[in-house]
């Protein structure tokens with residue numbers, strides 16, 4: 287007789303007592319180590335509500351000051367202001383064809399005014415720089431309930447402690463620094479946030495896992 291052994295597939299769970307305690311323990315550690323126990327919040331494994339906007343567009347060509355394209359664009363805008371569109375157009379086209387967003391926009395306007403159907407191709411190229419997508423964040427802070435939620439996927443993937451600590455640190459900063467939905471990470475917030483322990487390493491891990499991350503502003 288053939289024996290059939292049923293092997294249950296291992297389904298990692300994150301609503302278990304030990305995972306909850308581990309998260310609370312990490313939160314207490316972060317709170318006392320970096321915030322003098324000032325943060326009043328509860329923590330849980332839960333899919334964060336809402337989503338964040340992330341840029342998914344093609345990067346535009348930036349014009350380096352005093353480069354040849356920079357000079358061409360400066361000359362073209364000067365000519366446009368003087369009403370000399372015909373002379374401006376070849377200069378703009380060169381910058382637009384190199385992927386400079388402002389030049390693409392101006393080219394699409396110029397061509398449209400002339401009834402030239404190529405305007406659409408420049409408008410499309412310009413719009414591609416502005417593409418965004420929505421993504422669920424790895425963690426979230428709910429100010430109404432003083433609650434920090436971490437995505438259960440992090441638990442299922444056995445995210446390293448430095449990742450969880452970074453996320454908890456980030457969400458603690460949200461309680462310290464008020465912000466609104468349109469600008470959730472203003473400069474005052476980033477002043478705190480950039481001090482998070484092992485920030486770069488945590489960001490790299492989150493990126494590999496496909497979570498949206500917060501880049502530091504250029505200094």
Ligand SMILES: [Zn+2]
Nearest residue numbers: 456460470471
């Ligand atoms: Zn945030």
